[in-house]
Structures are given as structure tokens and as C-alpha cells.
Amino acid sequence: MRQVGIVGVGHTRFGKWSGGTFMDMLCAAAVEALDDAGVKLREGHGIDQVFVASMGSGMVNRQSGVASALVDSLNLRPAMAETIENGPASGASAVKLGYMAIASGLCDAVLVVGGEMMRVISGWEGTDFVATMLHTEGEYNYGLTLPAFAGMFTRLCMEKYGVTEKDLSIVSVKNHENAMHNPVAHIRLVPSLYAIAEDEDANVINPYVADPLRMYHVCPVSDGAAAVLLCAMDVKDRFLKKPVKIAGIGQATDTHAVAEREIPTDLLAVRVAAERAYKMAGVTAKDIDVAELHDAFQILEIVESEEVGFFPRGEGHLAARLGDTKIGGRIPINTSGGLKAKGHPLGATGVSQIVELVRQLRGEAEGRQVQGAKVGLAVNFGGFGNNVVATILTNQEED
């Protein structure tokens, strides 16, 4: 099997896209990644395949066949093109498919772009759209939403492990602090831990969304796009940048209806996806220097940090209290600001996580750099954990 690396990254500022159409947004990220890799956009560009990750382009933006449109817009014809939908894990799924296309020998270079433009619809419509990934008869028809499941999951973790609302706020503040050093992050402010967790007016400053989850424990609704250019390691000399190697990929699924899970505080698919990625990469949790975990809700960063093996079960919140997950701590998590502060344009998120790891492993994460980072882990979480993709990157080359 051929080795695969990443030679180009691009990323729009997350938040409210004001640079034109949905397609303009995808193009902006794509062109940045191609420029980063030194690809000349003319005949003989060498891009064999384009994957576009988007959960809602058809429902939200009334646009289907997005990958075909992007290929034409960038004049990358006759490259192959597919649009990938796997809920909020669409981005990492598209990167995985890009890896497979190259590893199999079908392609030498694959452009992967993830994007979502959600700010064109109301909050009500957006909440409804995201909830369509839940089980239709057993969940969605009840009015259940992703925040609802996160609220119920958080309550169980509080009961079982002693997680507190303040712990969720500690994780949130840490991610907001990191985002201040990320120029593409959506939210550029750092809330006061006292104000959102302890002040007598905290109920007003930080109101409940799905109790016990409050506003600062939940990611914002964002527009945005991110792109990566993958290539076979045996053709890396065609590109400007030294490749960051994709060392391992793991993916796993779990029950669609959350209530059917044997242990409701388990994120089984996270654990299995990470185990598979570690095995493929030949590393363990101890080898990871930096991680991007899917913190759509702050409880997820805590529990995922346990499921991927950074901390024992039930101790993720204790590690966050000690500052172990800060930059400079034992294992820095969400140096980009995470979904909480960098933002969460669904289809873009998995690609964006990979972009952050590439920046870290290249030593380009100015202001938030993890010194000497060699191996990074990304976890992209679909549904309420029913489809999870883990990806491991390294800047260490081997023969």
C-alpha cells in the first residue's frame, strides 16, 4: 500500500461567511491549499480527484453535486469528483476516502474540501436540520436534538464521575484562550471563568441550552471551509511543502438510537476508532503530542480524552482542572480553539482539525505552537457518537 501525505492546507475564517456564495467559500479554502502546495492551476495540474465534505449543502443551501461544481469552478476538469456526507464526521470521512484513493494506486493527488454555510437559516431551522441525523422514529420525531442528548449525557457523567458545570467551563475557557491565537477562529473572546461559572448572575450570562449544559458549554453555529491536498509519498517532490504523513486512520460506528447503548456514558465508537488508528500507525496514546477532539459540547472533550486513552475513565475533568490539556500541559487538546471557539461548520470540521494538526506538525501554529510536536490525533464525531473517525498524522518520515 502506498504511503500518503498532506502537502497543502487552506482554511477560511470561520464565523459568518461574507465573501460571496457557498461555492466561493469552498473555492477560497481550496485555492489556499493548492497555493500552499505550489500547484499551478493550469493544464497538467495533476489533481486526480476532488472530494467535498458537506452535511447540508442540499438541505440548507439548495445545492447538490457540489464536488462537480467545485471542480468546474477551479477548472480542475477532468478530475474525478464526489460529494461526501457523513454528518459532522463528513470532513474526516472525505480525508479517509482521499487516503484510500491514493493508497490503492487509483490517484496520485487528491484535493479534499469541507464546507458548510449554516448562517443563512434561522437558529430554529438549523437545530432542526442538524437533528435530522438522529433516529427518525425513536428520536427526531420527539423533538430531540443533539444538545438534548449532550445534556442527558452530561447529567450522567456528573452523577457517575463528579463532573461539575465549572469543569465544563474550564474546558470552554481553555479553548477560547487557544482560539485567540488562531486567526481563522470564529469566536475571538475569552470569557471569565468566574462570570460564566460562579457569578451570582451566571444564569443570565451563561444561560441553559439543555440543562446542565449552558451556552458556553456548546459550540456556535458557523460558516466556513477547510481544505487539504493529499499526495502519494512517492510523488512528493512535485510539491512545494514537505508532506505530513497520514500514519493511521480508524473509524467505528455505534447504535443509531442513543438509548440502545448498553453503557450510556460510553463513547464506544470513539474508543474503537482511536484503537484502530493507533494500531495502524504503530503508536499508543502516550506517543500523541497534540490532539484535536470533537468538542461540539464541552463534555465530549472530557470523555473523548478518556476514550482515546489520555486519561483513565472518569478522570478527564480532573486533568482539565489541573491544566494538563492546556498548551504546555501534558497533552494539549484543541490548540485551534476546538469546535467551541474556532467554530463548527459541520462538513468543514473534520478537515479543519487536520489543517490544525498539519500546522502544528510543520511548526506553523504561531502563538499556539506545541513545541517539538511530532505526532497528532484528530477525532471527528458524527451523530451523537454513532460514526467516529480518528486520524493520526506525523512529521516523522520513514522508509
Place this chain on the structure above:
Amino acid sequence: METKMFAYKCDNCGELHHPKHYVCRKCGCRDFVEVPLEGEVILLTYTKVYNLPEGYMKPFMAFGIVRFENGLTVSGQIECEELHIGMKLRTTVGVIKEGVGKDYYGFIFKGI
């Protein structure tokens, strides 16, 4: 109007499922018989949601995951003022969503 909700019991091994699956998770059988889901349940976890999706004109709604006496766990709406993990609720079936030309029925768990 629907007044009952069902579990789906595997015709071969007896494994209970809810929601419906096409294939039994234990033995792979594809035939099921409907078994009414009713009676008292135990509340396993819950939340009150304040940003409801399109179509729900209420300031908030409560949801929970409960366990039936037969061991099945399901999600549903809750109508009860005071909630705590481990409390007993009673099962009712009612309109959980008003659709255009069709209402959707499901579990609404209420205080005893």
C-alpha cells in the same frame, strides 16, 4: 389515534428491540412480533431543552431516557415538574409532534 407503543421481539431468540430493526442484533433473524411497551419506568437521565427545533412553540421541553421493567431503554418526552435520576414515571402515548396533515405519536412519560 395511536394509543400503544411497541417493542419488537425477535421471533427466533426473543431479543427485544426498540426502535425497530430489520435484523435481530443477537441472532440475525428478520421476523419480529410486537409486544406492548407500557407501565412504570425508571428515569435514567434527563434534560430540559431551551432551544427547540422548528415546530415546537414552547419555551422549553423535558426529555429523558428511561428503562422499562423488561430492560428496554428508550428516549421520550417528559411531562413532570420535579425530576431526578432513578425516579419512577408512568408511560403514556400521545402526540409528540404536530405534522402537516399527520400527527406523530410516541412516549410521553408522566409523574406518578
